[in-house]
Each structure stands twice: as C-alpha cells, then as structure tokens.
C-alpha cells in the first residue's frame with residue numbers, strides 16, 4: 001500500500017485531478033411464511049409511505065429544476081461517501097445527492113441482527129434501492145425528496161443520468177454459507193426463470209461529471225448479454241465481494257473486473273466494523289483487496305472523483321475498509 005491515499009483529507013493537496021481526497025442471509029425476506037411477511041409490513045412500511053412525516057422539502061430540487069439540464073459529459077468532481085455495506089451517497093458536480101441501498105435489519109427477525117445501529121437519517125434528493133432485500137431497501141430510513149425503488153429504464157435530472165438495468169440476483173452461494181438453501185426450504189427457486197421477486201435486481205449505471213459509475217448491488221456474476229451491453233464502458237465499479245464469498249466469489253469478482261475493465265473498483269457487501277456484525281456471516285474484503293495488483297486503503301469515508309485522474313487508473317481497488325459516514 002505504498003500508493004498515496006487520496007481521500008477528503010487530501011483534497012487540497014491534489015485538487016487538480018482525482019481529487020482525492022446467525023442469522024440467515026438477507027436473501028430471504030420475501031421467502032418468509034405469509035404471517036412473517038405480514039408482520040414485516042406492519043412493522044416497517046415501504047419507504048414512500050413515511051415521507052409525509054419528513055420535515056424537509058423539495059426546495060433544492062426546484063433550484064436544480066430552474067437551472068435546467070446540464071450535459072452529463074461535462075467534466076466535474078463527483079463525490080462518493082460510503083455508508084457501509086452497499087450504501088453510497090453520490091453527489092454530482094452540481095450538487096444533486098443520491099443515496100443507494102440504505103440498509104436495515106430484517107423487521108421480522110427471521111434473518112437476525114446485521115446492524116446494531118439504525119441507518120443514519122440522511123437528507124438526499126433521490127433514494128434508490130437495487131432490490132427488495134433488507135440490507136439494501138431501507139428507503140424509509142433516509143429523507144429523500146424522490147424515491148426510485150428498483151428502477152428500470154432511464155432517469156435524467158440536472159446533471160445526472162441513471163440507467164436501471166434489470167437482471168438477476170446471485171442465486172448460487174459460492175462460499176461456505178449456503179444461504180440460497182434457505183430460499184429452497186421455503187419452497188422457492190432462487191434462480192431464474194422462476195425466481196421470486198426478491199431475487200430480481202436493478203443494477204444502476206450513473207452518468208455524471210463525465211464518469212460512468214456502476215452500483216452492482218447483489219447482481220449475479222454473469223449478467224445477461226443485454227445487461228452487459230447497457231453497462232457499456234465502466235469507469236468506477238462497485239462489487240459485492242467479501243472474505244466469506246457470500247454473494248460473489250473471488251474468482252467471479254476478478255472475472256467481472258477483467259471483463260468490464262473499470263478504472264476503479266470499490267468492494268462492497270463486507271463485514272464493516274461499526275456498521276455490521278458477525279451475525280451477518282460476512283468477512284472483511286481485506287484478503288480480496290490484498291491480492292490485487294493496485295490498491296488504495298482509503299483513510300476516510302469519502303472520495304472525490306475526477307475523470308482525468310480516474311482515467312489514469314487501471315483496475316485500481318479503492319477500499320473504504322471500516323471508514324463509513326455512519
């Protein structure tokens with residue numbers, strides 16, 4: 001790890017460029033018996049249903065709206081703050097804020113405690129979830145003016161374009177913990193074509209500041225040809241690989257990196273001290289990262305991305321470790 005760590009603390013030093021700066025698995029909420037599902041709904045209503053209680057408003061969005069759209073290819077600084085697990089807040093060059101995959105504990109209790117603390121109430125313009133698993137879908141925990149839950153298709157606003165790409169959840173547990181067996185025990189088929197809704201996925205491609213950033217979520221290692229075509233060239237790729245190989249194995253993660261050849265890779269879905277606990281069965285991503293040729297161990301929970309510096313990198317692993325904004 002001799003490379004200079006670029007994080008928020010270093011922003012002023014290198015501003016010219018990449019400004020630097022047990023339980024069962026989450027897979028099974030929808031596989032629960034009807035009584036447990038009903039309980040879940042009662043205890044934790046869907047995200048949009050709590051917006052009426054939120055104190056903030058859409059003034060910021062109105063200001064952005066009045067400014068009109070900007071070219072998403074225009075180079076600018078993009079902020080990325082890590083909230084642990086697969087949760088990121090992205091800030092566009094114009095200041096549009098987007099939260100991806102806020103987490104919560106399974107409200108039915110069937111899947112155990114993953115997070116000792118609640119997801120921090122965070123105000124953002126847009127909230128998105130990749131799929132209907134509790135470790136990704138806590139849209140009711142954030143204060144978002146707009147929610148795009150499991151979006152498929154294209155959304156454009158201000159200087160951001162988001163493409164939601166429908167594909168499928170990883171459905172074969174590559175690690176020791178065969179969480180997919182639990183889905184079968186509830187009488188469901190985890191894999192397509194007859195998978196239940198909670199094993200559907202929306203990957204997100206975010207285009208802003210001239211960058212193409214992908215939120216992989218828990219997607220399978222072998223997306224459809226059409227999904228790969230929609231992803232296209234990827235500059236920054238988040239991937240769910242941890243030491244237990246819960247969602248993707250090391251080989252699957254490496255293979256995706258070879259195939260998409262992103263400039264930057266950001267590990268997700270790993271055991272993160274201060275956010276998630278041992279009951280997740282997850283491990284850190286230390287081993288996977290350590291086996292990579294080029295890596296940075298970040299010293300803070302936030303990075304600033306700039307096209308010119310990102311383009312100089314080649315499969316650079318940027319690892320937040322236990323640094324989170326929670």
Ligand SMILES: [Fe+2]
Pocket residue numbers: 026027131133136169218
């Ligand atoms: Fe999942």
Ligand SMILES: [Fe+2]
Pocket residue numbers: 026133135136218269
């Ligand atoms: Fe997950």
